Every structure is written in C-alpha cells, then in structure tokens.
C-alpha cells in the first residue's frame with residue numbers, strides 16, 4: 485500500500501481509540517468527553533480521526549472553524565460539534581445549517597446566530613465562553629449575567645453550555661490554573677439557578693490529567709487523543725500511544741570522499757570517506773529546516789544524524805561505512821525496532837511544542853491509516 489509513496493504519515497487509529505478510552509476512564513462519573521479534532525485532527529486526518537474517537541467513546545467533537553465542522557457533517561458524522569471560536573459573520577449561516585454548536589462571546593455574533601437561526605426556522609444551541617484570564621476570547625466574568633440576559637431575550641438561541649480555557653494548565657506548579665478555576669466557579673455560583681442544566685467545561689488535556697475537580701460536565705481533550713502528553717512532566721499520569729509516525733525510504737546512496745561538502749550552503753563536510761543517502765522528505769513536508777545537522781532519523785533500528793541543509797523535498801544522511809539500499813525505510817518520527825523519535829524530542833530540538841510538530845506535517849504527505857490491535 486505504501487510502495488508508491490516516497491514519504492507517508494502512518495496514522496494508527498487503534499492507538500487513537502485506546503487513547504480515548506484511557507482518558508475517558510480517568511473522568512469523574514458523569515463527565516462527558518469532547519475530543520478536539522481541529523486543524524485536521526492535529527495533522528492526523530480529520531474525518532478518519534473523528535470516526536476513531538467516536539468508536540473510542542467520544543461524546544462530542546471540537547473544531548476551530550466552520551469548514552472543519554462542515555467536513556465532519558458532510559462525512560455523515562452526527563455527534564454534537566462545538567465550534568471553539570466564533571466564526572466570521574459570513575460563515576454563520578453555514579454553521580446553523582450544519583447544526584454546529586457555536587461558542588459565543590460577542591453581541592454581534594450572538595445577533596448573527598439569532599437571525600440565521602430564525603431565518604432557518606431553527607433554534608441554535610450555544611455555549612458561552614468566559615474569559616477567566618487567558619485573554620484570547622471570552623466574555624469577562626463580570627459581564628456573564630448580562631450576556632445571558634441577552635441570549636435569553638433572543639428566540640433563535642438556546643444557552644446550553646458555559647466554559648473557559650486554561651492558559652498554563654500543563655505547568656503543574658503554576659497556581660494560575662487554580663485562579664482561573666476559582667473565577668469560573670464564582671461565575672457559576674453567581675448564576676444561581678440559571679446554571680442548572682448547563683454543560684460546564686474548563687479542562688484541556690493538561691487540566692483533564694491534573695485537575696479532576698475541574699472536570700465538571702465535560703472535558704475538551706486534544707493532544708492526549710493523539711498519544712502525546714501536554715508536557716513531559718505529565719507523562720506518568722496516563723499511558724498513551726503516539727498515533728502518528730512519519731516514514732520515508734532511501735532514494736539514493738552514493739560514496740563521497742573526505743572533504744566533500746553536501747547540500748545547499750555546504751554546511752556539512754565529510755570528515756571521512758563514506759556513504760551518503762538522500763531521503764525524500766523536506767521542509768515542504770513539515771520537516772523543519774532548523775533540524776539541519778541536528779535532527780536524527782532511524783534506519784536499520786539505529787539513529788543517524790541529518791547531514792547538511794534540509795531542502796524543500798529532501799535531506800541527506802552520512803551513514804559512514806554503512807551502505808544503505810535504495811528503498812530502505814527511514815523513520816523520521818516514530819519507532820523502528822526498539823528506537824523511537826517522539827514528537828516531544830523533535831519539538832525540543834527545534835524549540836517548540838509537540839503540537840506544532842504534528843500539526844506541521846503538511847498536506848502533501850499522504851496519511852496512511854492502520855488500526856493496530858494494541859499491546
């Protein structure tokens with residue numbers, strides 16, 4: 485199946501299902517699970533991942549954009565879908581038509597959803613997002629009651645949920661998360677009976693793992709779904725299986741002499757005579773150019789350093805006296821034999837977070853789906 489591919493991202497739907505089951509097993513009784521599948525399911529493939537998380541036990545799906553929700557609906561997925569951010573005015577009609585549940589925090593969007601819903605002779609369920617300190621989006625805590633008055637006055641809308649988002653939940657020692665939680669709890673208290681029946685949710689993956697008292701009625705789990713911990717410090721809290729690996733094959737092997745320099749900019753010079761292989765994976769595929777002369781890959785179960793500048797479509801590896809065959813597998817992300825290169829390792833090398841590593845695998849890379857039975 486991968487014979488014709490120079491490079492592919494293997495996505496293990498079995499791993500995704502088991503990750504969902506493990507996270508679900510950690511939830512407080514009565515807490516629902518929303519799996520975040522925005523950004524092409526963090527690079528894993530939106531529709532395939534959505535089906536897998538539903539099989540694993542997801543109750544809700546979360547997306548950032550109306551187009552993402554529409555793609556799920558067009559694929560026949562009928563689970564509740566939460567839009568995590570307000571759409572632009574021009575996308576409101578489509579959001580209503582697809583039965584997406586918007587998160588709302590501005591009056592303009594509230595009115596736009598009310599009009600579109602009434603025009604479609606529908607009532608749209610909405611969730612109100614409260615800003616408890618992240619200051620990205622949200623209604624300030626002091627204005628929540630007045631905002632709900634407005635929602636209640638609009639015939640096309642039905643308030644069904646109340647939520648906030650953490651800024652630093654993966655930093656276990658940072659008390660800001662508790663502060664945000666406290667403010668959210670105060671908002672809920674201030675609503676009195678108005679809060680009855682609302683789906684309250686505040687936890688992302690890190691909050692889900694570290695703050696059981698914050699599970700409320702639902703959690704919104706993203707990165708754990710994909711088998712990646714929000715930070716290495718949280719790894720002991722749940723066993724996860726990374727779902728994505730990035731694989732390629734040796735494209736060409738040549739013998740070079742000591743002193744010869746390879747690739748653009750001649751940033752790598754052969755110290756000794758030896759073999760150099762070219763591998764068809766480059767920065768256009770999401771392999772960051774800053775891994776030049778520093779990133780590692782797995783070949784024959786061993787680590788090799790990327791040698792010289794990563795180009796748009798290729799990188800090179802000095803394998804010394806080891807002569808690789810054309811077509812041999814090269815693992816850029818994932819495991820081969822007993823060795824593994826994790827998204828966290830790659831992220832550490834380039835000074836980012838593993839989220840960016842998996843989201844950054846470009847659309848040119850074919851996703852190949854497998855469904856492993858687990859271990």
Ligand SMILES: Cc1ncc(COP(=O)(O)O)c(C=O)c1O
Nearest residue numbers: 520568649688689704705706707
């Ligand atoms: C509003 C919201 N909730 C939940 C998540 C999931 O976060 P994580 O992937 O850390 O679980 C995100 C991700 O960015 C988000 O924006």
